[in-house]
Amino acid sequence: MQAVTVCGDKPEDAKNGAEKSGVDFHVIGDSELKIINAWGLRHEEAVPGKTTARPAAFFVTAEGKIAHSVQPDNYRKRMDAEAFRAGLRKAMGK
Amino acid sequence: MSLPALVALAGTGLVLFASFLFLPNAPNLPVLGAGDWPKLIVMALGCGWCLLGTVQLARLGRGGFKKVMAALLCLFTLGIAGMMTFWVQDFSYRLPAPIEVKQLQSVRSFEGIDQDGKTVSDQTLRGKPFVLVFTRGFW
Numbered sequence: 001m002q003a004v005t006v007c008g009d010k011p012e013d014a015k016n017g018a019e020k021s022g023v024d025f026h027v028i029g030d031s032e033l034k035i036i037n038a039w040g041l042r043h044e045e046a047v048p049g050k051t052t053a054r055p056a057a058f059f060v061t062a063e064g065k066i067a068h069s070v071q072p073d074n075y076r077k078r079m080d081a082e083a084f085r086a087g088l089r090k091a092m093g094k
Numbered sequence: 095m096s097l098p099a100l101v102a103l104a105g106t107g108l109v110l111f112a113s114f115l116f117l118p119n120a121p122n123l124p125v126l127g128a129g130d131w132p133k134l135i136v137m138a139l140g141c142g143w144c145l146l147g148t149v150q151l152a153r154l155g156r157g158g159f160k161k162v163m164a165a166l167l168c169l170f171t172l173g174i175a176g177m178m179t180f181w182v183q184d185f186s187y188r189l190p191a192p193i194e195v196k197q198l199q200s201v202r203s204f205e206g207i208d209q210d211g212k213t214v215s216d217q218t219l220r221g222k223p224f225v226l227v228f229t230r231g232f233w
Contacts, residue, residue, distance in 0.1 A: 001222070001223055001224065001225065002219055002222055002223070002224035002225075003224065003225050003227065004208075004214055004219070004224060004225070004226050004227070005226075005227045005228070005229050006204075006206065006226065006227070006228050006229070007228070007229045007230060007231030007232070008230075008231055009231035009232055011207060011209075013231070013232060014209055014231065014232065015209040016232070017231070017232025018209040018232075019209070020232075021232070026208040026209070026212070026214045027208055027209045028206035028207065028208055028214060029206075029209075029231070030206055034206070035204045035205075035206055036228065038202060038203075038204065039193065039202055039204070039228070040193045041190070041193060041228050042190065043189060043190055043230075044190075046230055052229075052230050052231050053228035053229065053230070054189055054190050054192075054228065055228060055229060055230070056192070056193070056227070056228040057225060057226070057227045057228070058195070058201065058225065058226045058227075059223070059225050060201045060216075060219075060223060060224050060225070060226060061198075061223050062220070062221055062222050062223050063220075064200055064201045064216060064220055065198040065199065065200060065201065066195055066196075066197075066198065066199055066200075066201055067197075067198065067223075069195045071192035071193070073189060073192070074189065087225065088223070088225065091223040091224070091225065092223050
């Protein structure tokens, strides 16, 4: 399973953050908001002076179809491991 | 400076400190996580502490100046508390609505450069399942 995260960070901030956290998935710093705007997930001034993405996760099949999505209405409501596994199973067709 | 005045100032300092702790998390509220309670307690302690100190200061004060300072400190504390309430409410209602996703609709195209300078797009990921996660980012 591949994973990609997109956020409104500048590419260099995304790089530093990814290195500090030691993540092994793709981290895209979309500070120009190209992807975020195209997907309609822009969160204007999420914190003062910073516009970024609203939280959302899309589980995509090998054929490029969205099998499952999670879009919490609050940053605190993060997916737990079981919800994540359920999304993965759907994307993998299991 | 008298002891009550120092106490009042320390209380104001605590309120400011608690406010500072709150700001980066403003979009998370009003759902309070476990980590928010210590901040709330510090905030409440700071408010109470400051008000007690300023009341004491007002009682002890002989001159008009001290009384004015006490009143200003009280107003300042209440002002900070009011501002926090405004900020918390303001940000908690701004999270945009979810986008509409139909079951098994094709993924929208996207392309970006990852932390290693590699181009990542819906096309480069095609052939294996993947999860695309939008986040606030690192800070």
